[in-house]
Amino acid sequence: MKNFLLKKKLRNFIIKILKFKDFFKLIKVIFSRVVLRIFSFGLKVPKWHLNATFESRDYKSKVIKISNMYKTNFAIEIGCGIGEILGRLNASYKYGLDIDLDTLLLCKRLYKDIKIIHDDIMKNNQKILEIINSIKKDETILIIMVNWLHEYSESKVNNLVKNIFSLNRKIIIITDIYQRKELSNIPDNKIVHKFEDIKNNIFFKKVENLDKVRDLAILSNKDIVNLD
DSSP: OHHHHHHHHHHHHHHHHHHHHHHHHHHHHHHHHHHHHHHTTTSOOOHHHHHSOGGGOHHHHHHHHHHTTSOOSEEEEETOTTSTTGGGSOOSEEEEEESOHHHHHHHHHHOTTEEEEEOOTTTOTHHHHHHHHTSOTTOEEEEEEOSSGGGSOHHHHHHHHHHHHTSSSEEEEEEEEOTTGGGSSSGGGOOOOOOTTSTTOOEEEEEOOSSSSOEEEEEESSOOGGGO
């Protein structure tokens, strides 16, 4: 009987701790959303950027952790949004590209060290190729593309990656795959991409369970196995 009561007390204590952690996280999420609305004053930033904060999206910290495993001076994020992933990377030089100008202006307010570039890469891949070619040839370049490629056809996405990999540079791409799109709130607009067979893709690794719907893909036009 005494053991039963002790176990019950322990269980109740653990539940209280978990509830406190959830409550503390909720406070952080609310606070982060308020802060972003203050910083975005005067800008027309889409609301989902202001709601999907770093504190409310666990996948962002996972992408950051994996990205920082690769020791690079140069990081480029295509579709950087307000810069919450790119701004937390260890790279010395950071380029953030996005199609929404106001979102980029908020990104710059939050992260002064990010060079913002307003461009639609999917309409014309030339800009990303120019940025890569402007970097010294012996540098490893990290490119991040998460939470938007699923809206584009496989042919468009493959063409973008092929064009990037066609350059004679050491490039690492980190992107997401909606492997379990049926679990998404909006599954109809999710295209599941396959990156293994893209031309000049020498290295491929999948990191499972970025979140409940996505895996993470790491690919490169060079053998980076020793950097793992």
